Amino acid sequence: MHLPAPVSKIAKRYLPILDWGSRYNRDTLTSDLVAAVIVTIMLIPQSLAYALLAGLPPEMGLYASILPLVAYAIFGTSRALAVGPVAVVSLMTAAAVGNIADQGSIGYIAAAITLAFMSGLFLLLLGLFRLGFLANFLSHPVIAGFITASGLIIATSQLKHILGIKAEGNSLISLLLSLGQNFDQTNVITLLIGASALAFLFWVRKGLKPLLLATGMRPGLAAVLSRVGPVAAVALSTLATWGWALQERGVAIVGQVPQGLPPLTLPSLDPDLWGQLAMSAVLTSIIGFVESVSVAQTLAAKKRQRIVPDQELIGLGASNIAAAFSGGYPVTGGFARSVVNFDAGAETPAAGAFTAVGILLAALLLTPLLFFLPKAVLAATIIVAVLSLVDLSILSRTWSYSRIDFAAVAATMLLTLGMGVEIGVSVGVGLSIGLFLYKTSRPHVAEVGLVPGTQHFRNIHRHKVLTQPSLLSIRIDESLYFANAAYLQDLILNRVACEQPIRDVVLMCSAVNEIDMSALEALEEINRRLGEENIRLHLSEVKGPVMDRLQRSHFLQELTGEVFLAQYDAYRKLAGQQVTAA
């Protein structure tokens, strides 16, 4: 295909498949096929389980693992990312859709499909307008806290399936209360199945790999084999349930899963529904994107590949739109399955497309075999998967490093656990930004002196430095802008009011990256007020971009003192002068 150069350039940018597809060969095909088989085996129980977590029929999990993977293979930039239903996004879907309709109703399913469409559209727009940087406003600790709290909620929400009882709630507390109320109705056989599955899956995760390694197996293969443990649990428990007819003794089973191609579904365009889902769509998309990009970046770094975040938005947007039209629900790149895909040797996004074919075959052929699968086993696979997301060490790490980060993490976790995912993550983001703004509104300011034998200036309270009583050198450790302009003005005027002999004030601007209009007005006021006291105001080490801007104002003409290139020049001239005069 020969396209005119600009068209071809645009096409290559928005269709990464044109790039890697042109270099596709037999070797990459083999690698991708092997990876696809392994990921398919892993993804079948996961898809069913996460659909269950989202409160949706199990087949929707399978459908969400077919076309979305193909869409990502065309538009995505990561070579190893495996897209599909994931735990946190499934939980967020349940929270969002649960506000609108009851689980099991047609409205619930329609809302989940619409949520996928809205998320997809939102991600696509962010990508086309290159707004991927917005995701940077989620601080790492806030994300870590949110994921940990979500993992705890998810694990708790699955306990009802392990116990064979009913329980409801979006927060940890409401879930625990609900579990406590119905605890006496526990079905012992369900509990036995669930507990064995849990024990088996934990053993597979922790104990199987060392065992396989001890037999001399390649580490990569051992890692992959230990990831497909859930399939064994699924197969064994299904056989046992079928053999002993355990469903007649109160064990909840998956039951009829429709056999066939994914249906063509259409998202609702009802403006009321859109209004109700808008905020959820934004949150789900952003959390999904952040998770996915961080996985993709980690894996790309290992092979010195690059991913393009704005194109990733387009890839994930296309995936979610594909999900909406093929009976799925919101999807994103998953951590565990992407690692398996990578370890199993996936070379290109084609592995994802082959996985889609595998899941399609499962939907066509295997669903009757899932009839007797106990829900408790699916719940066990979820619990084992999400507990690996739980990392409470983020609390101690942030506590020792920065109380402000700690406050943001703790608030995010507590609110997520206590009030649900949407409030938790919204407050977390708001708090991160609010605390950052608060810090910048009360900047650190140091009085500095000359480190003897150098031309370097440091804080007089931390270092042994030379100073001169008539010269006050102040280093401001923050950009000057509207939120701290008034603070700066008070601080300098109060400082000067304390001491009499001061004749010169030098503001050392090495850390001032910006002086906005409000701060400029504050500086003008400081200059004027100091002038009334016959104190001259000087600046030193003003950076290029800041100086450019000051030169466009009247400030430099009004300034009673000078602008020095280096603080040392200011010290030499001003302190020296005084010494001579004295």
Next chain:
Amino acid sequence: MHLPAPVSKIAKRYLPILDWGSRYNRDTLTSDLVAAVIVTIMLIPQSLAYALLAGLPPEMGLYASILPLVAYAIFGTSRALAVGPVAVVSLMTAAAVGNIADQGSIGYIAAAITLAFMSGLFLLLLGLFRLGFLANFLSHPVIAGFITASGLIIATSQLKHILGIKAEGNSLISLLLSLGQNFDQTNVITLLIGASALAFLFWVRKGLKPLLLATGMRPGLAAVLSRVGPVAAVALSTLATWGWALQERGVAIVGQVPQGLPPLTLPSLDPDLWGQLAMSAVLTSIIGFVESVSVAQTLAAKKRQRIVPDQELIGLGASNIAAAFSGGYPVTGGFARSVVNFDAGAETPAAGAFTAVGILLAALLLTPLLFFLPKAVLAATIIVAVLSLVDLSILSRTWSYSRIDFAAVAATMLLTLGMGVEIGVSVGVGLSIGLFLYKTSRPHVAEVGLVPGTQHFRNIHRHKVLTQPSLLSIRIDESLYFANAAYLQDLILNRVACEQPIRDVVLMCSAVNEIDMSALEALEEINRRLGEENIRLHLSEVKGPVMDRLQRSHFLQELTGEVFLAQYDAYRKLAGQQVTAA
């Protein structure tokens, strides 16, 4: 009165009257009384006019100028601030209350009273929790743009009274359209009165003072006299209307104004109403507070006095609560009347209390005289007053200084003019903060070299400096935090990937005021990735507080290079080493 020391200290903090009251004497009394008489004369027509602007009965303007002034005299810290109804807050009241009830209805009045109570409560809480710094998040240019746009809207809204027609709308466009529709119903006599009043008031403002000065009058007295011009306009036009019975020829007059003490009113506690007014109460309070504090600060600075912003919140909060219980509506410190108060020699807040007595006497005795006062004259006093608020130069000043400030101002002005005050100011604040965050998320980064003959390092693109090919020195001009952590990582890794001979990277941290947990993780990743390429990472000029925190993490142990006190030390060691090795 002898109080135990801690009680007395707390009482003095929250009751500034105890401080200045104890030093009150005959001289200050005389000064305050003179100022109070002049401010009273000025305030009578203003109170009536601003009540009209707020869509409220004129007597509510008088009531809002009695008890609130006494409350401020007890709790406020400014010696010269004159509190009462002001133009912008009246406009915001009309916008807020107009959403809830029709002008002239009981519901409208009740909502205005409730808005005053909610504003008062909000201000009081901000003050008690010492959150006055929140007002700093309004950038000066955004406030200037908002005030200018509000002034234009207010002036336009008063044209209907000058023309004697009906017109409605919260935005400039809707007002102009409405005026255009009814323009043919203009009442010529009303227009004559309005236009003469406008011409007279403009002349009083611009021409009277020079004239008085030419007669040898003291400048202070001339300034004060030229401020009470509106009273003459009020008296003359009232006499003319009464003499020629102009009200029978279609001139709208103020009519019956109840004579007597302010009534006891109670704010509504209806949660629905509170929900509808909450956002408006917050906006009105903050705008009112910011205006008031800036006036108070300007006047205090002239006499080397200090105001305490958190106590100002308490003072204004008490004023608004007093307004709510005495038939008033939201009040704040006004610019023009405070300047008059100051120029007329007010020494303490007692001048405000005396003004309150003056207005009380007016409410008791003078209201029958206001019956024939034409509304067109009140409208003219408003127009002349608010046009002094309009300052379009903020657009050109911000344009030449900073495009980001310009964008915030222009958006605030356009939205205020086009969509009303509440949307305008909300978007202005959001935009200021959003643009600041955006800037900090893509920080300026400079490659630096040694300025010959010094120990000072500057941008290689702006200065003639010495560099060494194996040593890359990068100065990051921003605090490192979650919003720019990913950007920094990409930037450094891409920069290093371009050039081969680099063996050492020094991050010069003189402008890094903070490294949060997300940025720490990014630095760890940079260190690891550079390590894989056998490039060492060093830091220089790390500030005290930042270093303290890094020492609590593992980063310094993992760092492949060193931390240098000064960039010069790094250069001497690393560049020198290479030179020897070469």
